[in-house]
Amino acid sequence: MTIPAERNKVRQVVFAPRLQELLDRYRGKSFFRLEPDTVGVAGADLMDALLRSRPANAEERPTFKPVRGRAVTRPESSALMRAVGADVRAALKKPLGEPALTGTWPAVPHNYLRDLVFGHEQRRFRVLVDRRLELTPKITWAAVAAGAALWGRPAPEVALSTLARMVLEADTYEQRRFAMYLYRRVAGPVCFTVAALVTNALWLSSPLDDEVPTEYVLNETLRLLPPSWNILRVRSPEFAEVDARIGPGDDVLLLPLLSHRDPELRDAPDEFRPSRWAALDPDTHPGYLPFGHASERCWGRHLVLPLAERVLDLVRRDGLVADPAQTRARVHLDGLLEVSDVRVVRA
Numbered sequence: 001m002t003i004p005a006e007r008n009k010v011r012q013v014v015f016a017p018r019l020q021e022l023l024d025r026y027r028g029k030s031f032f033r034l035e036p037d038t039v040g041v042a043g044a045d046l047m048d049a050l051l052r053s054r055p056a057n058a059e060e061r062p063t064f065k066p067v068r069g070r071a072v073t074r075p076e077s078s079a080l081m082r083a084v085g086a087d088v089r090a091a092l093k094k095p096l097g098e099p100a101l102t103g104t105w106p107a108v109p110h111n112y113l114r115d116l117v118f119g120h121e122q123r124r125f126r127v128l129v130d131r132r133l134e135l136t137p138k139i140t141w142a143a144v145a146a147g148a149a150l151w152g153r154p155a156p157e158v159a160l161s162t163l164a165r166m167v168l169e170a171d172t173y174e175q176r177r178f179a180m181y182l183y184r185r186v187a188g189p190v191c192f193t194v195a196a197l198v199t200n201a202l203w204l205s206s207p208l209d210d211e212v213p214t215e216y217v218l219n220e221t222l223r224l225l226p227p228s229w230n231i232l233r234v235r236s237p238e239f240a241e242v243d244a245r246i247g248p249g250d251d252v253l254l255l256p257l258l259s260h261r262d263p264e265l266r267d268a269p270d271e272f273r274p275s276r277w278a279a280l281d282p283d284t285h286p287g288y289l290p291f292g293h294a295s296e297r298c299w300g301r302h303l304v305l306p307l308a309e310r311v312l313d314l315v316r317r318d319g320l321v322a323d324p325a326q327t328r329a330r331v332h333l334d335g336l337l338e339v340s341d342v343r344v345v346r347a
């Protein structure tokens with residue numbers, strides 16, 4: 001995939017081979033078999049019907065799936081989202097300031113967001129939003145267990161996020177460990193996913209056009225490089241009722257990465273054209289599911305979008321661009337779809 005960049009140069013997104021293969025083989029197809037026990041779905045209507053047929057089960061929920069066998073209840077999830085919401089709203093009220101955002105992205109915006117939202121947290125909390133813990137559940141668990149064991153209440157004057165104060169309310173070691181793991185599940189994405197989104201946006205749009213609203217830039221980035229590029233639903237009887245090609249033993253991998261580029265649904269599907277969103281509604285546009293299905297859409301999106309806008313406002317204000325000498329950025333095969341190692345400089 002190429003994006004017009006500086007006059008004679010192009011900027012390229014280099015997908016991991018498995019992702020490129022998915023795009024090459026299945027883009028434009030509604031239904032296909034990926035493995036003997038897994039089907040792929042990228043047709044807008046079929047995705048809609050399947051996601052509508054049953055709610056996500058506990059294990060399929062990315063944020064609030066059970067923690068080592070212990071379910072996370074509805075009231076617990078709601079309380080955690082309210083707490084992180086309060087922290088994000090407080091962060092958004094801070095003046096823009098003079099953060100140093102040049103350097104290698106997504107690491108730079110990750111650290112910026114960590115400091116902005118969870119800035120003065122104690123070390124045992126800060127370590128839980130460290131990039132090095134990414135996708136390593138065992139190490140995360142070890143960090144949580146150590147943090148919960150080395151306990152000592154901070155002095156009252158120590159500033160803590162609303163989220164961290166919830167952990168402090170836990171009485172026993174077991175409860176504290178559970179609460180800290182959930183802290184990681186909720187605080188981590190605020191840094192990881194928003195850093196991924198703004199890095200993808202910068203790579204696709206650089207230099208940001210002053211005439212184009214940031215909202216459109218983000219919608220178009222979420223279309224071409226959706227951080228949540230797949231949605232897994234495990235086998236269940238409802239699916240065969242929706243489509244007889246789906247057997248009782250088939251898991252279903254829904255692929256926004258492909259449906260977002262379906263040539264039947266939109267013009268020039270591989271081109272980065274943020275202005276197309278002037279005429280489209282991201283909440284209802286067919287096959288556009290960067291935050292999941294309407295029936296159970298991401299609870300964090302109202303936090304993600306203003307944080308991403310704030311980072312891109314700083315990019316515009318400070319004239320930051322992807323280093324013109326860099327013409328390729330890789331997307332690895334990972335849980336989160338993001339371009340890696342983008343060098344960001346002042347224009």
Ligand code: HEM
Pocket residue numbers: 056060061062063064065084186187189190193194197226227228231232289290291292293296297298299300301303304
């Ligand atoms: C760019 C950022 C993000 C993207 C693209 C994204 C995407 C998604 C998607 C696709 C789903 C639906 C999953 C499914 O149906 O299986 C979802 C659900 C959800 N997301 Fe997000 N998300 C983002 C950030 C966040 C953040 C920062 C939080 C929390 C602070 C969050 C919390 C949730 C919750 C609570 C759910 C509901 C299901 C559950 O996990 O319990 N998301 N998100």
